Amino acid sequence: MPDDGTSGTTTQSAFQVDLRGVVELLSHHLYSGPRVYVREVVQNAVDAVTVRGARDDRPALLLVPADVSDDGRLHAMDSGVGLDEDDVRTFLATIGRSSKRDELGLARSDLLGRFGIGLLSCFMVTDAIEVVSRRGDRADEPPVRWVGEADGTYRLQPWAGNEQADDERAGWLGAGPGTCVALAPRRGSEHLLSSPSVVELARHYGAYLPHRVVVRTPDGDVEVSDRTPPWRETDPERRRDACVRLAEAELGGTPFHVLPIRVPEAGLDGVAVIAGQRSSSARHGRHRVHLKGMLLSDQVPDLVPEWAFFVRCAVDAELLRPTADREGLVEDDLLEHVRTSIGEQVRAWLVRLAATQPHRLREFLSLHDTAVKALALHDDELLRIVLPLLPFETNQGVTTLPQLLATTDVVRVTQSIDDFRQVGAVLAAQGVAVVNGGYTFDLALVHRLVDVRPDAVVERVTPTDVEGHVRFVGEERAREVASALDEVRAVLDAVQVDVELRSYAPATLPALLVEDDAAQDRREVRAVAAEVDDAWGALLGAFDDGGSDRPRLLLNDANPTVRRVLALDDATLRGLAAETLYGRALLAAPRRLRPADSALLDRSFNALLDRAVATATPATETPATDPEGTTR
Numbered sequence: 001m002p003d004d005g006t007s008g009t010t011t012q013s014a015f016q017v018d019l020r021g022v023v024e025l026l027s028h029h030l031y032s033g034p035r036v037y038v039r040e041v042v043q044n045a046v047d048a049v050t051v052r053g054a055r056d057d058r059p060a061l062l063l064v065p066a067d068v069s070d071d072g073r074l075h076a077m078d079s080g081v082g083l084d085e086d087d088v089r090t091f092l093a094t095i096g097r098s099s100k101r102d103e104l105g106l107a108r109s110d111l112l113g114r115f116g117i118g119l120l121s122c123f124m125v126t127d128a129i130e131v132v133s134r135r136g137d138r139a140d141e142p143p144v145r146w147v148g149e150a151d152g153t154y155r156l157q158p159w160a161g162n163e164q165a166d167d168e169r170a171g172w173l174g175a176g177p178g179t180c181v182a183l184a185p186r187r188g189s190e191h192l193l194s195s196p197s198v199v200e201l202a203r204h205y206g207a208y209l210p211h212r213v214v215v216r217t218p219d220g221d222v223e224v225s226d227r228t229p230p231w232r233e234t235d236p237e238r239r240r241d242a243c244v245r246l247a248e249a250e251l252g253g254t255p256f257h258v259l260p261i262r263v264p265e266a267g268l269d270g271v272a273v274i275a276g277q278r279s280s281s282a283r284h285g286r287h288r289v290h291l292k293g294m295l296l297s298d299q300v301p302d303l304v305p306e307w308a309f310f311v312r313c314a315v316d317a318e319l320l321r322p323t324a325d326r327e328g329l330v331e332d333d334l335l336e337h338v339r340t341s342i343g344e345q346v347r348a349w350l351v352r353l354a355a356t357q358p359h360r361l362r363e364f365l366s367l368h369d370t371a372v373k374a375l376a377l378h379d380d381e382l383l384r385i386v387l388p389l390l391p392f393e394t395n396q397g398v399t400t401l402p403q404l405l406a407t408t409d410v411v412r413v414t415q416s417i418d419d420f421r422q423v424g425a426v427l428a429a430q431g432v433a434v435v436n437g438g439y440t441f442d443l444a445l446v447h448r449l450v451d452v453r454p455d456a457v458v459e460r461v462t463p464t465d466v467e468g469h470v471r472f473v474g475e476e477r478a479r480e481v482a483s484a485l486d487e488v489r490a491v492l493d494a495v496q497v498d499v500e501l502r503s504y505a506p507a508t509l510p511a512l513l514v515e516d517d518a519a520q521d522r523r524e525v526r527a528v529a530a531e532v533d534d535a536w537g538a539l540l541g542a543f544d545d546g547g548s549d550r551p552r553l554l555l556n557d558a559n560p561t562v563r564r565v566l567a568l569d570d571a572t573l574r575g576l577a578a579e580t581l582y583g584r585a586l587l588a589a590p591r592r593l594r595p596a597d598s599a600l601l602d603r604s605f606n607a608l609l610d611r612a613v614a615t616a617t618p619a620t621e622t623p624a625t626d627p628e629g630t631t632r
């Protein structure tokens with residue numbers, strides 16, 4: 001005995017399987033809902049017909065719903081290859097065994113099934129599945145009858161009903177090989193097995209099947225299959241109309257464009273519908289995928305690259321593989337290839353649009369700019385095409401980069417929306433254009449401008465760069481207001497802010513709060529140094545250059561209010577005004593309010609309001625009432 005680290009006798013046993021549990025699990029928890037039983041029944045019939053490879057006068061599948069059949073059961077009768085007793089034991093009665101795989105266990109590419117569990121989905125609507133079947137090469141033997149129960153047991157015997165002339169199945173199997181599945185509706189599932197649902201579901205799943213599928217209804221037989229998919233209509237006019245109708249049904253709105261797509265390696269053709277409404281990446285697109293004409297699902301995810309969230313596809317594919325629950329596609333190399341290829345086709349369409357209909361591209365960009373921006377960042381050719389057409393927000397209005405370059409050699413861009421708000425107004429007043437780089441992808445795109453226009457210069461602007469555009473006041477003026485300014489500094493020292501007097505446009509802006517990265521770094525390091533022990537604190541202190549760690553309030557001497565504040569005789573009022581000027585600048589700056597800032601804002605606002613109201617109160621004042629209601 002090989003030494004495997006154990007002593008005693010080793011026995012090898014097979015797993016025990018609780019069939020009821022397995023059937024319950026597969027039939028009730030794998031599928032999205034009971035409606036899919038129709039898909040599995042239709043699919044088995046289609047596979048059986050494909051394997052048989054021959055046709056006769058009967059349809060590939062005749063569905064007789066429970067409300068029109070003689071015995072109150074739903075009957076699915078196909079003219080496929082049929083099963084003999086051995087087949088039934090091997091394939092029908094063995095969960096997970098499928099005849100649709102080759103000797104190597106690989107799924108046959110011409111068939112839809114592969115897992116050997118699809119029939120179990122019928123247990124979502126019935127307690128017993130009866131299958132009566134006859135193979136073409138067993139014409140002299142009676143058909144076999146198999147009844148599978150939801151508890152995992154089954155019975156198998158020759159079918160005696162063969163002789164019963166009033167059983168339609170006898171006639172069906174007398175005309176050729178095939179299989180008849182009968183399902184008695186479980187209580188609560190009756191509607192799913194009656195004709196309105198069966199017609200709707202068989203059409204939903206099987207409309208594009210290249211086989212005849214017929215549903216018997218109280219009003220006669222209805223052919224539900226063999227429709228031409230819209231994208232395969234040969235007449236261009238009809239094709240366009242049918243595709244637009246499909247797109248409207250899929251998207252619930254008029255499409256911007258319907259683009260034919262083809263991926264021969266996957267035997268795939270169909271349409272990519274470009275949404276006519278703004279779409280969000282949050283509602284990532286779901287796609288309608290047919291496999292060999294049979295609808296897999298209209299909620300299949302991940303068929304297109306992530307950036308293409310404005311695209312919804314309706315396709316039919318020969319070679320993509322479904323997942324066992326048939327709600328999605330197996331994530332393999334072929335699916336990856338399909339995704340890339342569809343992405344390329346959408347991109348090529350955009351490139352064509354830019355070359356032939358730039359106004360349409362502009363329309364498209366106004367709907368889907370975020371997606372296109374994301375795409376352009378990873379695609380040099382598209383970048384070259386769309387970057388000149390993309391609209392950007394600047395402090396001089398919305399414009400394109402070429403329009404901007406017509407007025408300046410340097411394209412200035414901020415890193416965030418807050419920075420843009422701070423510097424935009426000041427620089428606009430100096431006639432300097434600034435692009436708002438705060439929106440998704442915009443900063444990165446503006447920086448890529450040099451790849452498209454090598455002569456262009458792109459510069460990032462921050463609030464500290466504003467300093468280059470704000471002048472110091474003259475010496476005489478500085479002397480004139482020195483003491484008033486000192487008072488203002490003393491007041492704002494309480495909130496750790498430095499104050500400087502400058503003069504800049506626009507004159508309407510009373511003050512700017514700026515803070516460079518160095519000051520911010522110093523403040524953070526000093527905060528840490530104050531928290532840690534002495535040795536660490538000393539170490540951090542050694543790196544401190546001693547510079548200011550405070551933000552600076554640049555009062556604008558060109559602003560009439562600021563000039564009046566500095567000229568006031570009333571020092572208390574100046575103090576309040578200084579706090580309010582700081583508060584206003586603070587709200588426009590990208591800084592979080594500290595408790596001290598909130599308290600300052602509250603105090604100064606209330607005090608100023610009080611003063612304003614007091615000044616405006618008429619001589620004949622209405623007496624105030626105290627909370628108790630007595631008149632003072």
Ligand SMILES: Nc1ncnc2c1ncn2[C@@H]1O[C@H](COP(=O)(O)OP(=O)(O)OP(=O)(O)O)[C@@H](O)[C@H]1O
Binds near residue numbers: 040048091113
């Ligand atoms: N209508 C039919 N005609 C002939 N054989 C059938 C029929 N229905 C089922 N079978 C046989 O029973 C087997 C199991 O069918 P089932 O629907 O459970 O799985 P499948 O079709 O093989 O795979 P999947 O789980 O992917 O649908 C099939 O592989 C096939 O051999």
